[in-house]
Amino acid sequence: MSAATPPEFPILVVDDEPNIVNALRRELATPPVGRYRYAVEGFTDPSAALARARERGFAVVISDYRMPQMSGLEFLKALAALQPDCVRIVLSGQTDMDALIKMVNETHIYRFIPKPWTSYFLKSSLAQAIDFRQAALRNRRLADRLRAQGISLPEEAGQVDQILVVDDDLNACHAVARDLMHKSRLDDVLAAMRADVAHARALPFGNLQISVQISTSPLHALKMADSVEFSCVIADYKMPEMDGARLLEAFAEKQPDCARILLSGAASMDEVIAAVDLAHIYSYIPKPWNDYELRAIVAQALAARKLEIENKVLASMCRARGLDAAEE
Numbered sequence: 001m002s003a004a005t006p007p008e009f010p011i012l013v014v015d016d017e018p019n020i021v022n023a024l025r026r027e028l029a030t031p032p033v034g035r036y037r038y039a040v041e042g043f044t045d046p047s048a049a050l051a052r053a054r055e056r057g058f059a060v061v062i063s064d065y066r067m068p069q070m071s072g073l074e075f076l077k078a079l080a081a082l083q084p085d086c087v088r089i090v091l092s093g094q095t096d097m098d099a100l101i102k103m104v105n106e107t108h109i110y111r112f113i114p115k116p117w118t119s120y121f122l123k124s125s126l127a128q129a130i131d132f133r134q135a136a137l138r139n140r141r142l143a144d145r146l147r148a149q150g151i152s153l154p155e156e157a158g159q160v161d162q163i164l165v166v167d168d169d170l171n172a173c174h175a176v177a178r179d180l181m182h183k184s185r186l187d188d189v190l191a192a193m194r195a196d197v198a199h200a201r202a203l204p205f206g207n208l209q210i211s212v213q214i215s216t217s218p219l220h221a222l223k224m225a226d227s228v229e230f231s232c233v234i235a236d237y238k239m240p241e242m243d244g245a246r247l248l249e250a251f252a253e254k255q256p257d258c259a260r261i262l263l264s265g266a267a268s269m270d271e272v273i274a275a276v277d278l279a280h281i282y283s284y285i286p287k288p289w290n291d292y293e294l295r296a297i298v299a300q301a302l303a304a305r306k307l308e309i310e311n312k313v314l315a316s317m318c319r320a321r322g323l324d325a326a327e328e
Helices: 018-029 046-053 072-082 097-107 119-148 170-186 190-197 218-224 244-254 269-279 291-320
Strands: 008-014 037-043 060-063 087-092 111-114 160-166 209-215 232-236 259-264 283-286
Touching: 008 018, 008 046, 018 037, 018 119, 037 046, 046 072, 060 072, 060 119, 072 087, 072 097, 087 119, 097 269, 097 283, 111 119, 111 269, 119 291, 160 170, 160 218, 170 209, 170 291, 209 218, 218 232, 218 244, 232 244, 232 291, 244 259, 244 269, 259 269, 259 291, 283 291
Parallel strands: 008 037, 008 060, 060 087, 087 111, 160 209, 160 232, 232 259, 259 283
Antiparallel strands: none
């Protein structure tokens, strides 16, 4: 392959409307294509798409939410079981808040693209999704080389995950902190998180410890990020200084490895979508929250973060040893 030829990635498109599938195929083949090329396979039947996914791997899936045969949530959950590394993008003109929250929390969609879409947003979203996937896969491959040699990161005794809760309502901050610290620092939900990361590596969940800090000011929270490394930040959406999506986006620039969770009882569907697209939130928790679900989501976010960081560190060690030559 010549240096001028962009690499090609298989993309799965699923929408019950044939004209949408054809329009996406044409759009992704229309110049300017960008730094990647795409081999698009389109289906109007989610079951047929899943059958194809059992035969071929895909880099990214673009799925509608409302389909008569199977909902987008059901389809994406089934696809994730077959291909956990396939990045999930939702394309939809109609959905509801409860459905969107389930998609964010249960399938961890990378981006939500509303219908009608713009060419720039569609293509830039797809390119960013592939960049995200390629970096994660490469780090994992390099990290697995060291693990195969018996090299892994030692566990840090007494390591404490710092969690920051940001809400202009002080009572809400204290309530979240109480629920997170309840029942032996999340020990009651850690077992449920094993399934999500078991395919990559067994993590030592039993000794997880957390420390919760609170702030009623988004600007103060960003200053805190200059001096404290946080494992997770939980932010309300409606705040006078800055909305939660923009806070989490700014927080990601300071601490990209920090898991980001949006907490709100007032955010609209468009605002949640903005949080997914701009801040790449890990989860959305509606107010009033369920204490068990809150702890479960945070525990899952911390486990996923730990694995990603370890892969990055081991991949860096692998590169320093010159073991990544075959990846070039």
